[in-house]
Amino acid sequence: MTVNFPGRSGLDRRRFLGGIGTVAGLAALSQVPLEGDALAAPRVRGGEYPFKLGVASGDPTPGGVVLWTRLVPELFSPDGGMPSRPVPVDWQVALDPGMRRVVRRGTVSALPELAHSVHVEVEGLEPGREYHYRFRYRGDVSTVGRTRTAPREHGPLGSLSFAFASCQDWSHGFYSAYRNMAEEDLDLVVHLGDYVYEYGIPADGGLRRTPTPDVLREGPLDLDRWRMQYALYKSDPDLQRVHARFPWLVTWDDHEVQNDYAGANGGATANRVAAYKAWYEHQPVSRRSLPRKDGSLLLYRRSAWGRLAQLDVLDTRQYRTAPPCGWGEAPACEAGNDPTKGSMLGATQERWLLDGLRRSEARWNVIATSVMMARLDHDGPTGDIIWHDAWDGYPASRRAITDTFTSARVRNPVLVAGDWHSTFVNDIKSDFDDPDSRVVATEFVGTSISTNGDGEVYGPYYGPMIKWNPHIKFFDGDRRGYVTCKLDQHRWRTDLRMVPTVSRADARATTFASFVVEDRRPGAVRL
16 A cells, blocks of 8 residues: 655644543543454454554664564463464554555464464665554554654764663563653663563562562463563553653663573573563564564664664674673683684674774764673782673674774764663773773663662672773662663763652653764763
């Protein structure tokens, strides 16, 4: 179907935030007919509402976006309360939140093999504009989500506003950071991993003091239980709000499988395969990431925001080898500098990244990586003790990237990372063994959404080390929150958005510190 689009919508994004429907307000929407075959679908068990996990969009391109939902009327049932056969789900994309000016529609099968999740790859949309979407199964209609396509490839440089986040242990506190993020004026959200944790859930919900069913006591060890873990996390209303308001780019870290795992060391093979499959079922990613016969899936990918930004999303878990100098906190060793002894990305992904950086013509080159790239010496001038479950454990892999920044004259490389439950602003040096070497890139490491709760954990631990790492320009170890980044052709601004507590869902975020990176001048300057 060919659609002629009007000009850019005049709807202001901030005014739209209050207009997205909620589960409580679906009665009126359910009266709006959708075209398709979903009315002929079998009823769900007990007649429960099937869109309890909300809606999401992701991986925007100039002409399309991925739309996601999952039918799960019973959150903690092995089959989610759905029949053991494919069912039809209708979807619509419109120019307005009232869903009156529909420009794309269709019907897709939700398969029991994929937990009745839906991944619709919508094409034929107009670059650089907002759209609204919803799903229907039988007489039930989902909340209305908003998404945005990327700008056209050769258009004006324009601007980009995005937030990044990571580490959201459900039992460690409320997602008050997401409640605040939903009020931001963003084009995109980047999630850097630890979307779920592999641990069992306390009966009282931990810091949330929310009773949870007995089936969640033990951590996931099979596909049914992983699906329940995602159902618990994605049932959070503030996480749902942010998914419904902005398109996401997502990657994973270790806790989607097992703490600190590397490649094939990620626990029992069957459990790792189950964890990978459940991740795909619950994220707004395209068919290219469908789990393969061996259980692996293709996650790393490149997105373009017009000519302004190239965003390379990395997979730092699936292909990495065991750290060549040992696990955890341990001394550095010469094997770490040998590219044949170990790899963070694997040969294929590393080659893809470096080739993409060499060819990039973007003003800003953003690398989304789950773990921190900058060095963190633990023991003073000798710099002997480092943490090996990060780029410090793979210095040869890091050097391949920093050398490419220099040799290819990559313009404005900026890394965004998570994992540490702490906030860092770092200069990336061409040689971390030489304090006088040039700064070749900038790195922002965001704290957790909720993990570690309100405890003072990493401030006392990492704080004394910062003086031994002069390339670390900012550190905070004990606050929860997220990071916003706004960039145009001249500069990049980062705001560190922190909440005072995760013991309440309504805690208000404030900007704790702000930094600017100027075009062609690597290194962040505090405002």
